[in-house]
Amino acid sequence: MQPRPETNPLLLELVEAHRKARCEDVAGALDACGLHQHGGPIFGIEFVDHDAHNYAPAPGGKPSIIVPHFEDGRLLDLVAVGLRSRACRTRAGVCTVLGGEWLDYARDHETAARIYPNPLAWLLAGRRGAVIVDWRSARYVLADVPELVCTDKALAERIDKAMRQPVHMPRLIVGQAPAAMANDKQESAAEIEAREAWAAKTAEYKIRKAATKTHPYLDSIGFPRLRGLVHEGLLLVPMRLDGRVVCLQEIDADGTARFLSGGRTAGASFTMGEGRSEILCVDYAAALSIRAALSAMHMPARATCCFTAANMEAIAERRRHAVVFADHDAKAVPMSEGLPALQRLLLDLLQGWRGQAA
Numbered sequence: 001m002q003p004r005p006e007t008n009p010l011l012l013e014l015v016e017a018h019r020k021a022r023c024e025d026v027a028g029a030l031d032a033c034g035l036h037q038h039g040g041p042i043f044g045i046e047f048v049d050h051d052a053h054n055y056a057p058a059p060g061g062k063p064s065i066i067v068p069h070f071e072d073g074r075l076l077d078l079v080a081v082g083l084r085s086r087a088c089r090t091r092a093g094v095c096t097v098l099g100g101e102w103l104d105y106a107r108d109h110e111t112a113a114r115i116y117p118n119p120l121a122w123l124l125a126g127r128r129g130a131v132i133v134d135w136r137s138a139r140y141v142l143a144d145v146p147e148l149v150c151t152d153k154a155l156a157e158r159i160d161k162a163m164r165q166p167v168h169m170p171r172l173i174v175g176q177a178p179a180a181m182a183n184d185k186q187e188s189a190a191e192i193e194a195r196e197a198w199a200a201k202t203a204e205y206k207i208r209k210a211a212t213k214t215h216p217y218l219d220s221i222g223f224p225r226l227r228g229l230v231h232e233g234l235l236l237v238p239m240r241l242d243g244r245v246v247c248l249q250e251i252d253a254d255g256t257a258r259f260l261s262g263g264r265t266a267g268a269s270f271t272m273g274e275g276r277s278e279i280l281c282v283d284y285a286a287a288l289s290i291r292a293a294l295s296a297m298h299m300p301a302r303a304t305c306c307f308t309a310a311n312m313e314a315i316a317e318r319r320r321h322a323v324v325f326a327d328h329d330a331k332a333v334p335m336s337e338g339l340p341a342l343q344r345l346l347l348d349l350l351q352g353w354r355g356q357a358a
Helices: 009-021 024-032 100-109 119-124 135-141 153-163 179-184 189-209 216-220 284-296 309-318 335-357
Strands: 044-050 055-057 062-071 074-082 088-090 112-116 130-132 147-150 211-213 228-231 234-241 244-251 257-259 270-272 277-281 301-305
Touching: 009 024, 009 044, 009 062, 009 074, 044 074, 062 119, 074 119, 100 112, 100 130, 112 119, 112 153, 119 130, 130 135, 135 153, 135 189, 147 153, 189 228, 189 234, 189 244, 234 270, 270 284, 277 284, 277 309, 284 301
Parallel strands: 112 130, 112 147, 277 301
Antiparallel strands: 044 055, 044 062, 062 074, 074 088, 211 228, 228 234, 234 244, 244 257, 270 301
């Protein structure tokens, strides 16, 4: 029995925000402002709390317009736009620009692209152009576009400033690094933050460019029809921390897995499924097997891949409600052989957890 397809949690949030925007009073106010719900991707309204870069729905929070971010027909992120401040925050930390296809068109056809100062202005203009969501990525998002048409001078000046930010060039060393440099060099907090930020942006870029399709590794572990994020032949597993993508695990056809260079891995995880119960495991293959077994038993629970044993231990300390699934097998068992045994084991684990929780 094939696992039932999961509903994208971002889609559920978008539908709820759209429902609120469709209320008669709210819809009338939006129409009066020129924000019509017909034509193009839907948007909504939600009350949110936010930090410097991300937001989360929160009753009693600040009212914001919620705009979806799609790539190749897939909903990858939501952007909250403050009604007063016009400031942008993302839900998943993936979106850096809305309307990026207009920038790609301008590059491909050597023409100009129109840029808007905020998503509200972009919506009012019928989404015909682009708007920067994360200005930390502006110089990379706008690179190689022949000409940008700005709505006002302030926006042009902000883009000019962003494009002129200096690049920290590394020292180039041929051969082996000096021992003193290799052993004694300690990264400063600023250097670590910059390295991790760069890796996070690289991860976001690869996710945006990835196609959803089958992969030889998934076939080899018993999931021939399962589709994953595939970029340049590598299966991508997003690593998230506090709702943001901070790194990637890249898996090749023979199962060799590598983390994105420079990215943060401590505390990062990848969760599949929904439910109150949660099962922690080390690797992606185990998480897929656990999710398949839970789905076959119609048991709502989450399978969380922690990527390393040390990471799983640290995450388990913070999530005392979770069940730890420690797998020390050297070779993956095909699903046709391992599923019944895994189902029995999961039933025992979850029943034991529920007994302790009661």
